[in-house]
Amino acid sequence: MKRSVVLWLVAGFIGYCVLPWYILEDGLWGFEWLFDGYPFDTDYAPALFLIFQGEKLWLSPILLFLLLPLIGDVFTRGLTERSAISTRRANVLIVAGIAGLAWVAFQGYGIGLRGWNFEALTTLFGPLEDRQFGMGAGALLIVGAFLFFLTTGIAGRGAVNGDVFVVGAIGLIIAMVAVFIFFPIVQMLASAFTDEDGGFSVGTFVAKFSENKIWGLGCVTGDTRCGVAWNSLFLAVLVGFFTTLLGLIFALVATRSGFRYGRVLRGLTVLPIITPPFVIGLAIILLFGLSGAVTQFVAELFGLQPTRWIYGLPGIFIAQVLSFTPIAFLVLIGVVEGVSPSMEEAAQTLRASKWQTFRTVSLPLMRPGLANAFLLGFIESMADFGNPLVLGGNYDVLSTEIFFAIVGAQNDQGQAAVLAIALLVFTLTAFYAQRRWLGKKNYTTQTGKGDGGMHVLLPKRVMLPCYVIAGIWTTFTLTVYGMILYGGFVELWGLDHTLTLKHYTTAFAVGYNDFGIHFKGSAWDSFWTTLKIAGIAAPLTAILGLITAWLLVRQNFTGKAAFEFGTMLSFAIPGTVIGVAYILAFNVPPIELTGTGAILVISFIFRNMPVGVRAGIASMSQLDKSLDEASLTLGASTWHTFTRIVLPLMRPAILAALVFSFVRAMTAISAVIFLVSAEYNMATSYIIGRVENNDYGIAIAYSSMLIVVMLTMVAITQLLVGRADTRRRSKAI
Amino acid sequence: MSLSKSVETDNALSAVHGKAASVKFDQVSKVYGTDVRAVDAVSLDVAAGELVTLLGPSGCGKTTTLRMIAGLEMATTGKILIGGRDVTKLPATDRDVSMVFQSYALFPHMSVMENVSYGLRISKLKKAEVIERAEQGLALVGLAGYGKRLPSELSGGQQQRVAVARALVLEPQVLLFDEPLSNLDAKLRRQVRDDIRDIQTKLGLTVVYVTHDQEEALAVSDRIIVMNNSVIAQVGTPRELYDSPTDAFVADFIGEANLLDATVLDVRNGMASVVLGSSVGGVEQVSGSQISITSAARTDAVGPARIAIRPGRIRLSPVNSENTLTGVIDKSTYVGSHMEYRVVTSIGTVFVVADAESAYRLGEEVGVGFMDKGPVLLPVK
């Protein structure tokens, strides 16, 4: 038997005989369960002990499936032909894996807190007096073992040249995506189709989905308001258009104008990554709100009555354009630089003027990039939750409506699910269009062999407006960030502008007592939780992203396109949708995660993984494929090759992915706000809580604190990566 | 640096001993996607200890063939045997085959020593043995003492030799080279080529070597497999290929050749009497010249045929010499070591390489004759 199979067999038995089968209320790592009746107490007992006590007898078939590979081994002993043996053993492993996984899923899903979960099962098997909780550590290990049996079996039958590691990795990622993306989404769909009595009903869905509140066209036909779906769509198109335009202008200024401060512009692109999404919204309030600086100034100057005009479409629009323009810039700068200078030079030698060259050659070549930037802006705007929450006013959009359906007085999960589906339809359509239409173009960083030549500078008539707009915009952005930093030191914005450290001391006071340092400030709890959760999520995200990227770039297997689509899909699923889907799916057995830190970690992993995948793909495409192959021909396994060759060479990408996922986990709000609990409160949801209490001072102080922490982190990484880069370059000389 | 001269190298040579094995392809095909047939029903044999070159124009399937030997690409159909063992389904990791890549593929984050010892460490040898064998490998390619350097601190030629050492120290059954000289400058090429051949003969390695450069192939190979359009065009020793190509493609690809129409008059004792020029009516009415030659016949068939003649095997002489055609010098080029002429004759234009001393002027009339064994009969398509 293969060593790895033995290893997983042992793991499976540990899962079955040693670790508690069910999830523990006080967590596994407290180890209180060890001294509290283990292994006989049915709350903590491993499956084996449960069965010996005559409890949860439906767990007994699992033992049989776990033993199958051993039995298969014994029965193939007699055979002589090697290929026959390995094929048979592979078949046995596949059967054991599938049967095991199916049984675990069936019993977990079929038997819940109130006996049978489905009417059909009750009528089939009669009523069940027993019940069970969510699965725990033991079950997890067993599922891992079965999954590995299955993938090893598939490899044994010759898939991917019989490579156990590659098939295992593919299986693992498929399983995770299935459980943590598809399962919750399907669960959410199901709940949208559930009527009051818990039955399946298309009518309910249709009725809820076609409601006026979602699709109404009152703003066009009459004087009522339009449906939230139209609001979201209109906003997203507007934001997509303007971010693309501004992004293009910035990209042109940075690369085609001989502008010396291009690096500064590039530096600005870091801002949206390190800024919690609603912070821009807060700054807009400080500027244009009822007691905002600009509002007050204008009111005094012209003797006008200050209004709340900023709350609603204008505010959200400004905040989102501010937030997402750097993303468009990031995409477009690659595109603008990617247009081969020799094409432009060719056009010029054919007597085209600068302006004609730009219009007939450069711009058309950038078209796919522009479409890409637009779709990104569109998706980001649709998914944005923070800015509409603080600035929305009466302009309802889907992402916030979903939230209010859950937390509001109605607590209508079905309604939330319906709204989430509407939102999902929009973003998935955009995502699909992007993939379909642009293919893989957005992946290939245009770093191919440079064909020399300089980019043609822009004609004056394009350049001047670009300069002006970019200048205004940069000033605006800097003002906004200045406001955020400054606002934290002001007593009460708009009323009392005396400087104070009050907000900082309330949030971040540190004292000393008999036990040493004592973090008194009200924000410390959520701050440490955030660091901890982000710190756990980041390495997991990075490694999963890199493995996925490696599979996509370096391995060939059937269904690769679908695999890629599946892993990138979560990019198009807005955080609010994930949030709703998770609380619908993981609130009840078999996977009971709400209220734990794990659910936060998991949501971060799957929300941020696509970015890790993209980064990994980009940097892996730069690695000479023959490095991998050389390692293979020298007798190294794919696992060896991955750990000794690929990972070390990807170190800068790994570091970047680490920091990125860490920072994203710190700034995320949309999914988080559904998933936090008293025990695991995150910085962002704490801040939103302050905002809702009109406690702007602390909210802003805390936001500044986060930005500074993350800026420091990014700077340090830049330094490290930068140094690694220069070191490599100096070696190359 | 010449390898054979240093004492150190000779010691190292005796320490590394190959376990050279044969390679056999049996009707192997490789199809990429659904319809790209990169290699089509290829059968070939490489004997143990032999250096065989895969030669052919770009895109003809050489690299694919090589990668199938390495196990980096799996055959779509057919059987591959190494040392008599069926390895068709075996992945690269489990085959005892090493490869030297076109880009060398040295691991940039490892020192030369770490690179060379990589395969040894993977195979879990004792540390002392790993170091000893890696050092012998480096000595063998003349790079003893370079172990601490990073690949980026070596010249192209040195990197190439590290790649060879890395592949050698594993004592593979088969050693593969994919266009190993293509990243070297012209001067270095000849030397590295000779070094590779040297090591191969001394260690008795089985080597499969891919190149698109016919001169390189002729220089290093025991045998050459010429490929064209995914199939094997001809297999033979360099001399066989040069002297008796079996078709126009091989004739033209291995050294240039003048391809001329001809007519076989009759075949006797395996020798054909041939008249140059295309036959208009029957065998009796041959147009054009009246020069006749004899050449090894391929078949007993009489009638129209084609003939290949190397530019160097055409002799120019004063006009109207015995058994010559009359031609007119159309172009003459001085290339240093010899002269190249384009001569227009009644049977077509021929390309001739002559002595640098010869000095025919443009428009001059000359006699065009053929050396013995020069013309080769080709089958007519």
Ligand SMILES: Nc1ncnc2c1ncn2[C@@H]1O[C@H](COP(=O)(O)OP(=O)(O)O)[C@@H](O)[C@H]1O
């Ligand atoms: N991974 C691949 N996918 C599809 N086609 C390929 C792949 N590798 C090679 N080919 C095709 O197979 C043919 C043979 O390629 P190759 O063996 O690399 O040729 P050579 O090394 O003789 O230049 C070419 O037409 C090439 O385009």
Ligand SMILES: [Mg+2]
């Ligand atoms: Mg090739």
